[in-house]
Amino acid sequence: MLIAVPQTMHFDAPLALTSGASIRAYDVSYETYGQLNAERSNAVLICHALNASHHVAGVYAGKAKSEGWWDSMIGPGKPLDTNRFFVIGVNNLGSCFGSTGPMHVNPDRDDGQVYGADFPVVTVEDWVNAQALLLDRLGIQTLAAVMGGSLGGMQALGWALQYPGRLRHAVVIASAPNLTAENIAFNEVARRAIVTDPDFHGGHFYQHSVVPKRGLRIARMIGHITYLSDDVMNEKFGRQQKGAPTLPEGALAARGDPSPLDAGAAAYKYSTQDVEFQIESYLRYQGDKFADYFDANTYLLITRALDYFDPARAHGGSLTRALAVAKAKFLLVSFVTDWRFAPARSREIVKALLDNQRDVSYAEIDAPHGHDAFLLDDPRYHSVVRAYFNNVAQEVGV
Amino acid sequence: MLIAVPQTMHFDAPLALTSGASIRAYDVSYETYGQLNAERSNAVLICHALNASHHVAGVYAGKAKSEGWWDSMIGPGKPLDTNRFFVIGVNNLGSCFGSTGPMHVNPDRDDGQVYGADFPVVTVEDWVNAQALLLDRLGIQTLAAVMGGSLGGMQALGWALQYPGRLRHAVVIASAPNLTAENIAFNEVARRAIVTDPDFHGGHFYQHSVVPKRGLRIARMIGHITYLSDDVMNEKFGRQQKGAPTLPEGALAARGDPSPLDAGAAAYKYSTQDVEFQIESYLRYQGDKFADYFDANTYLLITRALDYFDPARAHGGSLTRALAVAKAKFLLVSFVTDWRFAPARSREIVKALLDNQRDVSYAEIDAPHGHDAFLLDDPRYHSVVRAYFNNVAQEVGV
Numbered sequence: 069m070l071i072a073v074p075q076t077m078h079f080d081a082p083l084a085l086t087s088g089a090s091i092r093a094y095d096v097s098y099e100t101y102g103q104l105n106a107e108r109s110n111a112v113l114i115c116h117a118l119n120a121s122h123h124v125a126g127v128y129a130g131k132a133k134s135e136g137w138w139d140s141m142i143g144p145g146k147p148l149d150t151n152r153f154f155v156i157g158v159n160n161l162g163s164c165f166g167s168t169g170p171m172h173v174n175p176d177r178d179d180g181q182v183y184g185a186d187f188p189v190v191t192v193e194d195w196v197n198a199q200a201l202l203l204d205r206l207g208i209q210t211l212a213a214v215m216g217g218s219l220g221g222m223q224a225l226g227w228a229l230q231y232p233g234r235l236r237h238a239v240v241i242a243s244a245p246n247l248t249a250e251n252i253a254f255n256e257v258a259r260r261a262i263v264t265d266p267d268f269h270g271g272h273f274y275q276h277s278v279v280p281k282r283g284l285r286i287a288r289m290i291g292h293i294t295y296l297s298d299d300v301m302n303e304k305f306g307r308q309q310k311g312a313p314t315l316p317e318g319a320l321a322a323r324g325d326p327s328p329l330d331a332g333a334a335a336y337k338y339s340t341q342d343v344e345f346q347i348e349s350y351l352r353y354q355g356d357k358f359a360d361y362f363d364a365n366t367y368l369l370i371t372r373a374l375d376y377f378d379p380a381r382a383h384g385g386s387l388t389r390a391l392a393v394a395k396a397k398f399l400l401v402s403f404v405t406d407w408r409f410a411p412a413r414s415r416e417i418v419k420a421l422l423d424n425q426r427d428v429s430y431a432e433i434d435a436p437h438g439h440d441a442f443l444l445d446d447p448r449y450h451s452v453v454r455a456y457f458n459n460v461a462q463e464v465g466v
Numbered sequence: 467m468l469i470a471v472p473q474t475m476h477f478d479a480p481l482a483l484t485s486g487a488s489i490r491a492y493d494v495s496y497e498t499y500g501q502l503n504a505e506r507s508n509a510v511l512i513c514h515a516l517n518a519s520h521h522v523a524g525v526y527a528g529k530a531k532s533e534g535w536w537d538s539m540i541g542p543g544k545p546l547d548t549n550r551f552f553v554i555g556v557n558n559l560g561s562c563f564g565s566t567g568p569m570h571v572n573p574d575r576d577d578g579q580v581y582g583a584d585f586p587v588v589t590v591e592d593w594v595n596a597q598a599l600l601l602d603r604l605g606i607q608t609l610a611a612v613m614g615g616s617l618g619g620m621q622a623l624g625w626a627l628q629y630p631g632r633l634r635h636a637v638v639i640a641s642a643p644n645l646t647a648e649n650i651a652f653n654e655v656a657r658r659a660i661v662t663d664p665d666f667h668g669g670h671f672y673q674h675s676v677v678p679k680r681g682l683r684i685a686r687m688i689g690h691i692t693y694l695s696d697d698v699m700n701e702k703f704g705r706q707q708k709g710a711p712t713l714p715e716g717a718l719a720a721r722g723d724p725s726p727l728d729a730g731a732a733a734y735k736y737s738t739q740d741v742e743f744q745i746e747s748y749l750r751y752q753g754d755k756f757a758d759y760f761d762a763n764t765y766l767l768i769t770r771a772l773d774y775f776d777p778a779r780a781h782g783g784s785l786t787r788a789l790a791v792a793k794a795k796f797l798l799v800s801f802v803t804d805w806r807f808a809p810a811r812s813r814e815i816v817k818a819l820l821d822n823q824r825d826v827s828y829a830e831i832d833a834p835h836g837h838d839a840f841l842l843d844d845p846r847y848h849s850v851v852r853a854y855f856n857n858v859a860q861e862v863g864v
Contacts, residue, residue, distance in 0.1 A: 087736035189736040249699040264680040282662040289655045301647040338485035338587040340766035368738035
């Protein structure tokens with residue numbers, strides 16, 4: 069079993085941000101797995117999405133259920149094999165999991181208060197810049213690959229545009245060249261739920277010893293709906309009632325029912341506020357759990373980084389022109405049931421790369437799980453990634 | 467121009483509800499348009515969805531912008547022609563627009579307090595029963611048709627099941643035989659936003675002279691996202707920034723851009739809380755407007771009526787068996803971009819009716835507007851409804 073050891077790198081020089089602001093001094097949390105080879109050619113950087121961190125793979129010593137968020141993908145003998153690659157997980161600025169963020173002391177104040185809502189808006193481009201500085205300090209000039217899913221995929225794409233000479237491959241999974249209006253809309257509703265929670269206090273709730281948990285719960289519930297496909301939600305929950313007896317396997321078929329929707333139908337409670345259906349119970353549970361550990365200001369920052377990402381914007385809306393600078397080879401993966409970052413959005417990136425005669429592989433995986441599929445271990449998906457990294461390994465000689 | 471006159475019918479006899487509770491005495495608000503013929507054979511009942519009322523068509527005398535919610539569909543010479551049909555719009559119990567609901571005085575209390583959260587849970591079946599009692603009082607035994615969209619379509623379906631001998635036709639538009647897990651999930655998030663608003667006070671906020679506006683705003687924003695299609699949202703708002711200059715017609719094409727997404731790109735504000743994109747501004751506006759007039763308890767009641775509707779439930783999950791009792795002829799209409807009540811859900815109803823050898827027409831309209839399309843005047847959609855009612859008119863001799 070891979071044992072993960074979180075590390076922190078301190079940076080004294082200010083980081084200039086896209087917005088024009090800067091972060092004066094900061095820490096970046098990271099973890100590494102596997103060994104950097106003598107040629108320093110086998111490093112792979114993993115970028116995280118909304119609710120994740122530098123803890124990508126392995127477990128913490130002596131801590132049960134502490135698997136990294138992409139542990140099914142990364143480790144000894146796994147699709148991204150840490151026996152061959154030196155893998156780096158990095159936590160982004162503005163996070164609440166280690167790197168400098170809203171919960172840290174604001175060095176611009178002399179009263180010792182934390183940043184809170186004063187933490188500057190950070191973009192995908194800023195994160196990529198900070199990641200590049202971390203790699204400088206780790207003595208890694210060129211990455212074998214940068215890989216990420218969803219918002220992490222945007223960072224992998226950003227690497228190919230901002231540091232085209234520093235990566236051989238970009239692996240962009242379940243991602244998009246920018247958010248649609250609907251994506252932004254869901255983010256906005258989540259942000260409004262947080263910001264209008266009376267416990268938010270304009271983002272300076274820490275001073276009031278409260279947390280805007282109501283808003284965080286709503287934000288997370290909305291998120292969960294958009295991570296899953298309609299089909300998998302029907303399959304997992306359907307119209308099953310909370311507390312209804314579970315029928316034994318095969319019972320539905322035996323009863324001749326065509327649909328599992330009424331599995332274990334019990335009397336309705338006829339209540340507007342009590343949990344009636346399993347899906348309600350699931351969402352409330354996920355919301356409560358999230359509100360217990362996630363930072364409200366981090367949620368605002370990360371959803372905004374998603375909203376702002378749009379490399380075509382500086383090129384009159386042309387993604388083809390935006391990607392002309394990229395040199396890396398690309399693997400793109402999408403999932404047919406992902407309605408948050410639909411395959412059509414990945415195909416836009418594929419097309420723009422092909423317009424530029426770039427080397428691009430693309431796999432559209434028929435997995436049922438929606439956007440969440442990128443975190444799960446579908447065998448077709450994993451074999452695509454495994455095959456790709458086998459080729460990368462040969463290319464860098466590991 | 468059709469002038470609408472709201473009317474109210476009082477009922478002294480208690481209404482027994484599906485839940486086992488009852489409403490002691492109540493008012494039902496309604497409007498009628500056109501003339502009931504001598505044979506009393508030309509009456510059409512219109513059932514409303516979440517955010518609507520008995521004010522279906524026409525305008526109120528001397529009141530600007532007071533068109534009924536389905537005025538494009540119903541009126542003199544319109545698809546449902548009030549020169550031929552006697553059309554009845556009815557407001558459902560639990561509403562906040564006239565019929566008895568949470569904002570009315572609770573007769574079970576002697577302190578004059580309103581129902582608030584004590585208003586009993588009402589179902590589609592209960593509404594249909596109340597509508598039937600109203601028709602009794604209006605002296606109408608048999609309806610030429612019952613028509614509704616979305617939740618209104620569920621009521622039209624309910625009529626065919628509860629009073630099969632009292633309607634000739636059921637017109638079920640953009641509806642479903644029950645909600646999916648995803649539908650319930652969106653309802654639940656909206657309800658949690660309302661119920662966890664500190665101004666909700668367990669549903670008895672009226673006594674505190676406050677309104678849970680934060681929760682209502684979030685509920686409405688979520689609703690709006692699900693009413694529109696992804697495509698129409700991109701077309702209408704895309705990634706357009708708030709306050710950015712609007713480009714003249716044709717400017718994008720002239721610039722050779724393939725996509726309207728960057729129309730009028732201006733500098734980003736880099737803010738997590740200010741409006742940056744037009745879609746945010748639209749959603750906030752819709753949320754604010756809704757919170758000013760809609761009742762929070764009504765929102766809970768109506769979303770729950772949606773959740774509970776499931777005629778197949780009493781028949782082991784078989785919609786075919788549930789619809790065996792129906793005698794009416796059916797028109798079903800769905801819209802290809804409606805992801806809230808997708809065409810596949812209408813097709814389930816069509817299939818179950820055909821299984822029972824019922825007379826059913828079905829139109830799947832390729833309109834871009836998502837669920838909202840049922841309220842708009844797409845010419846293909848309106849011509850289908852017009853042709854259908856021409857036949858109904860011949861059948862009843864008007």
